[in-house]
Amino acid sequence: MSPLAALAAIDAIRAHFAARHAANRETPAIAAELRNILALLETVDFSRADEEYLRPSGHPVVRQLQQTPPQNVDAATGAIFRAFLPQLDALPWRYSYAPRPDAPDIGERMAWAELVGPIAPFRSDKVCLGLTAIGPRLLYPRHYHPAVETYLVVSGAAAWTAAGITRIHPPGALILHPANIVHAMETGDEPLLAAYAWTGDVETLSAYEDDAGAAASHAPGKPNRTEPPPMNRT
Numbered sequence: 001m002s003p004l005a006a007l008a009a010i011d012a013i014r015a016h017f018a019a020r021h022a023a024n025r026e027t028p029a030i031a032a033e034l035r036n037i038l039a040l041l042e043t044v045d046f047s048r049a050d051e052e053y054l055r056p057s058g059h060p061v062v063r064q065l066q067q068t069p070p071q072n073v074d075a076a077t078g079a080i081f082r083a084f085l086p087q088l089d090a091l092p093w094r095y096s097y098a099p100r101p102d103a104p105d106i107g108e109r110m111a112w113a114e115l116v117g118p119i120a121p122f123r124s125d126k127v128c129l130g131l132t133a134i135g136p137r138l139l140y141p142r143h144y145h146p147a148v149e150t151y152l153v154v155s156g157a158a159a160w161t162a163a164g165i166t167r168i169h170p171p172g173a174l175i176l177h178p179a180n181i182v183h184a185m186e187t188g189d190e191p192l193l194a195a196y197a198w199t200g201d202v203e204t205l206s207a208y209e210d211d212a213g214a215a216a217s218h219a220p221g222k223p224n225r226t227e228p229p230p231m232n233r234t
């Protein structure tokens with residue numbers, strides 16, 4: 001993925017967040033977090049990209065997305081969808097939770113691609129920005145992280161659960177996950193594409209609620225650049 005394509009994709013999300021904030025129709029909590037994300041993105045140096053993180057990943061979630069093209073992309077998120085669609089193969093997709101016996105193929109069916117963050121092409125230790133993809137008919141099990149998380153549904157209507165409440169969120173929905181809230185997503189026949197932002201503690205990785213090894217396998221820390229970096233997000 002070229003740095004220019006990555007910047008175009010980031011700008012599409014950023015412009016959407018700015019427009020949603022300017023429209024003044026979000027809840028006070030979401031409006032405040034959009035303001036926070038936009039301010040933190042101002043601190044990121046977009047003049048240079050670490051191209052180590054712009055290499056195509058070859059992740060099979062891309063084939064799943066292409067086999068079941070997302071539908072019902074609304075006008076509001078269309079610019080983001082169009083910015084990412086030609087880049088799906090080129091995005092740095094990752095899945096790096098420890099294996100789950102109850103979902104042995106989950107790492108082949110969902111992933112996230114981070115463009116801004118501690119270990120991303122555009123470096124920040126204050127804010128993350130990326131895209132999450134979940135293939136059809138898949139549960140992303142209950143998980144949590146100390147970062148405050150904002151999702152924007154780009155395409156696909158999935159069931160989103162947070163604090164025990166489940167809702168179907170359509171494209172265009174903004175979803176705010178406060179720090180350490182336990183949340184999960186489950187797709188139907190359509191895959192889910194969603195942009196995400198993290199603020200606050202963006203260094204501590206996400207952990208499955210039922211992952212007994214979470215403390216060891218998802219411990220915060222700087223990645224060893226000779227090893228594939230751990231990147232459990234979203």
Ligand SMILES: [Fe+2]
Pocket residue numbers: 145149177183206233234
């Ligand atoms: Fe999350």
